[in-house]
Amino acid sequence: MLDANIKTQLKAYLERVTQPIEIVASLDDGGKSREMLELLKDVAEQSNLITLIEQRDGNERKPSFSVGPRGGEARVRFAGLPMGHEFTSLILALLQAGGYPPKVEAEVIEQIKALEGDFEFVTYISLSCHNCPDVVQALNLMAVLNPNVRHTMVDGGVFQQEVEERQIMAVPTVYLNGEEFGAGRMELGEILAKVDTGAAARDANKLSAKDAFDVLIVGGGPAGAAAAIYAARKGIRTGIVAERFGGQVMDTLAIENFISVKETEGPKLVMALEEHVKQYEVDIMNLQRAAKLVPGSADGATLAEVHLENGAALKARTVILATGARWREMNVPGEQAFRGKGVAYCPHCDGPLFKGKRVAVIGGGNSGVEAAIDLAGIVGHVTLLEFADELRADAVLQKKLHSLANVTVIKSAQTTEVTGTEKVNGLVYTDRRTGESQRIELEGVFVQIGLLPNTDFLKGAVELSRFGEIVVDPKCQTSVPGVFAAGDCTTVPYKQIVIAMGEGSKAALSAFDHLIRSSAPA
Template sequence: MLDNDLKDQLKAYLEKVVHPIELVASLDDSDSSQELRSLLQDIASLSDRVSLSLHGHDARKPSFAINRVGTDISVRFAGIPMGHEFTSLVLALLQVGGHPPKVSDEVIEQVRQLEGEYVFETFMSLSCHSCPDTVQALNLMSVLNSNIKHVAIDGALFQNEVEQRQVMAVPTVFLNGEPFDQGRMTIEQIAARLDSGAAERAAEKLKTKKPFEVLVVGGGPAGAAAAIYAARKGIRTGVAAERFGGQVLDTMAIENFISVPYTEGPKLAAALEQHVHEYDVDVMNLQRAEQLIPADEPGGLIEVQLANGASLKARTVVLSTGARWRNMNVPGEQEYRNKGVTYCPHCDGPLFKGKRVAVIGGGNSGVEAAIDLAGIVDHVTLLEFDGKLRADEVLQRKLRSLSNVSVIVSAQTTEVLGDGQKVTGLAYADRSSGASHRVELEGVFVQIGLLPNTEWLKGTLKLSPRGEIEVDARGETSVPGVFAAGDVTTTPFKQIVIAMGEGAKASLSAFDYLIRLPVEEKEAVAA
């Protein structure tokens, strides 16, 4: 099952296991069960602290538990955790085996103090790059607190359960049999959901913070670069981010980040956060900004009010709140979101195996999505609003070579159709003739660009007609002391490498603004 190189790596990791662990497999006669048996036998052969039992009684087959011997500490997988989930498997082995996790003592204690019984089930797919964060978070919580149980379920292997429970997006999490949430989640986010007093305690803690010299709002590539460049100047720097990594966390393959031929979004996001933490930066995660209050006069304190009721103050602010997927804004889209309407082909594509789907958008993202999905689903219909596709020619050639893809241009999507539970079709109008058409299908993948996260800034500073923050060549906004960078701005070409450069530039401009303040103003602010 595992090649020799992977065995050598895993053997080295298993040397960190402190407590003996037992793998308990529940198998049947299927090929997938035999594949899982082989994987578990390989793992057990690599360490004398790991044993294997093939006599499990779980109703889901193939599945297995990782148990700390002599305790009720356990992590479960229903499926074969390879692909993106192999890291989840390795971490589960280590953590059940007693190797300390890489999370803060504060979070560990918060999880351990949770009261009540929590049974989590996470439906994931092995091609989903968003799923491992959620799986790993819940696995760790089940290790830290015996009141918490978790099983990660490969939706591709348990299609009947996926259909029965109407799972149409991954990761989808159930708590005690009821829907809990969908999408990427960190241990901090989940613990905060379960801990009713967490938001209030966090707000009180934030209220005690002294003013920053540079406060970065947003933790994507632009925000990370801005924070690092500010901290390197030796000035008091803070980052308030709703989720560190931003939209990069939702990006699969990255092949145009100069000097790095290939990486993936979650890996890059983790590297960004690690780099920021190497400097004296106060990182405040899970914080959503709701209002910007400019200073009364140049050099005065700027205030950023947060959703939890706290506020932060700073002499300069760098806005890098990024962008999100643009919606079609047609009837049925929100009603059937995650019930057939989805925005991530890599994550959710396997759930539509053998079905008919549509991709909305003929740019690079849309065509790439159609190509990827064509290898999984029965048929792909790609709809483009313009009279021709806008993707790179190399992608269009690949698309045209696929026999199960239809392309419709000059198509305006008018409605997502469904039966009240799930998507059943899509209506569109031919922009050339005005004729209305309907396509019978089960899934709609929306790939039509980005929308800047600036709703909270309207009326405060100057925005473009597209809602982007208007900036000059130095990253300055219309408000003194407030700078902006990345996808949230009018800077053209929304690329990671450009966002990083713009973040560094905005931070350097903020520092230049600070050092040019009159001495009396700086002293007054410091006082």
């Protein structure tokens, strides 16, 4: 199952284990069970502290296996083969069950250990989902640290009947004590905030007590990270508050146009950005959503304030808005009703759940055409609908698209409705050339029609364009003195990672220049 190179690396990792581990495999006579047993034997051979036990009875999902300390309760279970993106989840579960300390802040560990109640988590994943491991690893860690928490990862590709019965059409989807808990990428802090009801109030008090920042950056994407680095290098007090560090890049799989890097993936780039920011004295306040901007006075006598949704208020002499953008929605009947029930926005994550089925992709730009190409290798048939008379994607992508036998392209098509009962069963569009309404029977709709700036909370505070973008001048200054903006949330054309980084750097330099000039004697 594992090649020699992976075995060597795994053996090196498992040398960090300090206490005996027990893996209990629940198996049947199927092919997947044989694959799982082969994998687990390879794993157990890499450390004399691992014991592998096989069992054929019991009510556990088959094939599945638990990981826990020998002689203790195993609260982490994998139902399916944790390969692909989930192999790291398996390694971390082994290390943590074997006594290796997690790389998590001490206060977070204490928060997990203090949770009271009974928490039975089940997470449905696909092995191609790059967001799923974050959720699996967070819940596994909680299960290792707190005896009140148990977690099972379920591969939807292996347990398809279970996925169908629960009508799961997006991953990761998490259930808690039998009820749907959440869907999509969630970080450990987000999960804790939902189960620890007093966390928000404690966070608000701690954040509000912070001293004023010289530069406060709102947003943790490429623009925000670059701004933080450039500001911190000037030796001024720098803070970065973000709803999710990495922003939209976390949902981007293939990146092939980041200069000097031939190819990478969004999560890898975000990890590198965060590591770089942490090299400096930057106060990172993650998992915090901005709710309101209160500008300071032009003379600097009154500081600007950024109010957060948890009730906290952060003060700053200058503010850099780098809130990025989110997927644009169609805003048609049925889209919200069937979100996660056939309507999806990430083909890489959710595509495997539609294996052999008919789906549509909305949008003929690069994102839409790339999604259609990727999905064509998984699903039964793809229908791509483009509002305009021609596709807007690069020529090389269009050539590849038209070479695929199971793809139909419909131009001049305006999607008007997503239909279904408990889940999606079709899509209605209007032929813009004839005015006729047409219906397509399908089971999935992937929306790829561009981005919307995350600026709703700024209405009335700074000048916005008719598209909701923050209006900036060549130095990233907004309509409010001392407030700057950078990246995909601004009027700067071409929403690209490399451009956002440049704009973030420029905004930080402009903010520093403003601080120098506003503090100089008259």
